Amino acid sequence: MPVRVNLWIMVISVNGVEHQITADPDTALLTILRNHLELTGSKYGCGEGACGACTVLINGRPVHSCITPVSAVAGKDITTIEGLEKNGRLHAVQEAFLAVDVFQCSYCASGMIMSAVALLESNPSPSEEAIRRAMNGNICRCGTYPLIIRAIRHASQT
Amino acid sequence: MEKPDFTIDRRKFLKITGGGLVVALVFKNFSAVAGDIRHGTPTLPASEVGAWIRIGEDGLVDVYTGKVEFGQNIRTSLAQIVAEELKLPMSSVTMIMGDTDLVPYDAGTFGSRTTPQMGTQLRRAAATARDTLVEMAAKKWGTGVAGLKAEDGMIVNGSGKQKLGYGALTKGQQILRTIPDDVPVIAANDWKIAGKSVPKADGRLYISGKHAYVSDMHVPGMLYGKVLRAPSYNAKLVAADTSKAEKMPGVVLIRDGDFVGVAAPDVVTSTRALEMISASWQEETGQPSNGEIFDYLVKNATASGNETGADNKGDVAAGLSQADFQHAQTYHINYIAHVPLEPRAALAEWNGGKLTVWTGTQRPFGVQEELMRAFQLKKENVRVIVPDTGSGYGGKHSGEAAIEAARMSKGAGKPVKLVWTREEEFTWAYFRPGGVVEVAGGVKKNGTITAWKFINYNSGSPGMETQYRAANQQIVHLPSKTPLRQGSYRALAATGNVFARECHMTDLARGIHMDPLEFRMRNLEDDRFKAVLQAAANAFGWHGPKPAGHGFGIAGGFEKGGHIATCAEVSVNEDKEVKVLRVTQAFECGAIVNPHHLENQITGAIIMGIGGALFEKIEFARGKILNSSMSAYRVPRFNDVPKIDVVLLDRKDLPSAGAGEAGIVGIAPAIRNAILDATGVALTTLPMIPNGTLA
Numbered sequence: 001m002p003v004r005v006n007l008w009i010m011v012i013s014v015n016g017v018e019h020q021i022t023a024d025p026d027t028a029l030l031t032i033l034r035n036h037l038e039l040t041g042s043k044y045g046c047g048e049g050a051c052g053a054c055t056v057l058i059n060g061r062p063v064h065s066c067i068t069p070v071s072a073v074a075g076k077d078i079t080t081i082e083g084l085e086k087n088g089r090l091h092a093v094q095e096a097f098l099a100v101d102v103f104q105c106s107y108c109a110s111g112m113i114m115s116a117v118a119l120l121e122s123n124p125s126p127s128e129e130a131i132r133r134a135m136n137g138n139i140c141r142c143g144t145y146p147l148i149i150r151a152i153r154h155a156s157q158t
Numbered sequence: 159m160e161k162p163d164f165t166i167d168r169r170k171f172l173k174i175t176g177g178g179l180v181v182a183l184v185f186k187n188f189s190a191v192a193g194d195i196r197h198g199t200p201t202l203p204a205s206e207v208g209a210w211i212r213i214g215e216d217g218l219v220d221v222y223t224g225k226v227e228f229g230q231n232i233r234t235s236l237a238q239i240v241a242e243e244l245k246l247p248m249s250s251v252t253m254i255m256g257d258t259d260l261v262p263y264d265a266g267t268f269g270s271r272t273t274p275q276m277g278t279q280l281r282r283a284a285a286t287a288r289d290t291l292v293e294m295a296a297k298k299w300g301t302g303v304a305g306l307k308a309e310d311g312m313i314v315n316g317s318g319k320q321k322l323g324y325g326a327l328t329k330g331q332q333i334l335r336t337i338p339d340d341v342p343v344i345a346a347n348d349w350k351i352a353g354k355s356v357p358k359a360d361g362r363l364y365i366s367g368k369h370a371y372v373s374d375m376h377v378p379g380m381l382y383g384k385v386l387r388a389p390s391y392n393a394k395l396v397a398a399d400t401s402k403a404e405k406m407p408g409v410v411l412i413r414d415g416d417f418v419g420v421a422a423p424d425v426v427t428s429t430r431a432l433e434m435i436s437a438s439w440q441e442e443t444g445q446p447s448n449g450e451i452f453d454y455l456v457k458n459a460t461a462s463g464n465e466t467g468a469d470n471k472g473d474v475a476a477g478l479s480q481a482d483f484q485h486a487q488t489y490h491i492n493y494i495a496h497v498p499l500e501p502r503a504a505l506a507e508w509n510g511g512k513l514t515v516w517t518g519t520q521r522p523f524g525v526q527e528e529l530m531r532a533f534q535l536k537k538e539n540v541r542v543i544v545p546d547t548g549s550g551y552g553g554k555h556s557g558e559a560a561i562e563a564a565r566m567s568k569g570a571g572k573p574v575k576l577v578w579t580r581e582e583e584f585t586w587a588y589f590r591p592g593g594v595v596e597v598a599g600g601v602k603k604n605g606t607i608t609a610w611k612f613i614n615y616n617s618g619s620p621g622m623e624t625q626y627r628a629a630n631q632q633i634v635h636l637p638s639k640t641p642l643r644q645g646s647y648r649a650l651a652a653t654g655n656v657f658a659r660e661c662h663m664t665d666l667a668r669g670i671h672m673d674p675l676e677f678r679m680r681n682l683e684d685d686r687f688k689a690v691l692q693a694a695a696n697a698f699g700w701h702g703p704k705p706a707g708h709g710f711g712i713a714g715g716f717e718k719g720g721h722i723a724t725c726a727e728v729s730v731n732e733d734k735e736v737k738v739l740r741v742t743q744a745f746e747c748g749a750i751v752n753p754h755h756l757e758n759q760i761t762g763a764i765i766m767g768i769g770g771a772l773f774e775k776i777e778f779a780r781g782k783i784l785n786s787s788m789s790a791y792r793v794p795r796f797n798d799v800p801k802i803d804v805v806l807l808d809r810k811d812l813p814s815a816g817a818g819e820a821g822i823v824g825i826a827p828a829i830r831n832a833i834l835d836a837t838g839v840a841l842t843t844l845p846m847i848p849n850g851t852l853a
Contacts, residue, residue: 040367040376041368046580094366106369107498108499136797138795141498142549
């Protein structure tokens, strides 16, 4: 029995640019971003939506791209960490993370920042409790959580 | 370990430095670097460790070191040290790290030794370079060195009228200097760049997703590899039908004994090809599970030979008989996983007979040796490059992914990248060892410790020695047979050993109705240890009010040059739910190189420690890991983090020590002692409350 290959041609919009891709519709969005489009800012951490390293925004909402089939996002606006910077200017949340000097290994950084951007879009001045709740799906194994909270508060005040 | 080869390093050095420059460098006896880490940080004369500094014609400085950046932020702190001594802005210093073709041999980045050893080396190397530049300027100007000084990348004379940039001075010259042991360095009190919270090097790359970790790398023609895994430990491959996988377009099959790998131009195809392989295995029976592990470790223990070592004195039985209060307890330490957020990854490429592997390892030269052995290659034909990596915590000493990627690349004739899945990282890496610790202590009513007996089965000797005075003591480590592959971890076995000791100290204090802080202070001679205990207690409010249902706990330790004391407050409600409310931790590691990054490191160690203290535990049976996923193996998240206060004691009069590890050892016993204070329940197993409530 030959190996069954099911390929679709899809158009996805990433950071305002439309890409035509040919892939199995069940392929994880993360795989498409990293391997087809060479946007490696979004990270693999667990493959089951449990660590947040792969977080991207779909129509402004945070989504785990490692468990999102690419076919589900065709026609929607996908924003990755690479799309935050505009004309050489960092997003205010990136500026805040830089100013607070948050990270150690930084592997979680992209996912943290994307989740923080989504939080501040929906709640521009969140309490510490609201930050914890919104960010609890993102793991920083180095344990920089207190500085991440500080950076998000910093961003909310600027 | 292969003996480091001076001649290779010398050739390497000449290769790098061919150009106009001044270099201060050194190396006599590299093997001393690998020394014994059990007794803390050995002091080494500057002239024994290899690191070199190159000053280019443009006045920019490259620093070559075998240390690697895994999130300790040493790319920043080492550059600060060099910039300080060379009187240069940070922007003029570039760290070249962890590339075996470019940097001098280094045993690895572990044991909190970067700051005390490499930091000290680079400081002296930079100071030597500075002195050399002053001499060169004096020669050029026909004056003596008196009155000349280094300032902002230039040598300036006394009147300030004559100035020469480093690049102009060194132009066209090759100078090799050995670092004198007595080279004058700038005192910590006079530091302008070191000692300051300089932000993370290349910070912008990381917050914009632009830094390429190994798992992000891509080279032309690269294939994505996948490896067939056994269903359980020690299983032998009986047969593998690879015909379907081999028929898939673009797929290359690599078979070498029990090793079966597939590589394909994209990761979806290689993943699918792996699924197409049907294999049968002969599994090993009789492997122990969690339920019986502690009995197993004790039963299989062997004498270590240090039963009568330096840590043993007097007569423990006699000491116990003199005690007013005796207490014996057995503590249990479960196996835990490092869970670096970036799993193991490697990209391998063969070019002629030369192999290059990019991989995230804490031991680039160790992995180079593993590759030399695996492929029968000479040292000069293996290059290992370690880009800044997504953490390790002691978990990435080894080169599994590097060897697998190299094997597939060799078979495929193309570069191959392999990124382990989370399940592979949980299963095929190694663990912090489980262990059993038996402690017996005796104490007089006045707080004098009459006897101290401490036996560690399997988990290791680091942190076993006690700083508390005991007239009679016996401290023994007994290695055992481990059913799981075990290895290094942040602070090694010290977390479990300090847990056992600090639990037991509080139990002894309670037995004679003495305040646990006072009991510790009475039995300590080390002023640095006393200072952190006092600092933590003061900042925490140790003698302050405590609401009903709340408890306070204290613990401390000395590890890898760092002195640490931790206070914790917990609450326990009617449903026996435990909440860690706040933690105060005092830390002292000599002169602080970067206060912000140090505080971050100490905070992170506390948070990582909360995982192993409360809920992290590897579950296993029949040679299988049962919780090999992020959803099944719980690590600390935002909601697990209590209020944390870090008190840093900056001892500018003392050499800087390491700080990556010691910060993890105090949190578990502090929480345990707080739970005991609140409830009278003395917990003895790590993790203590996997489901959040007391039994």
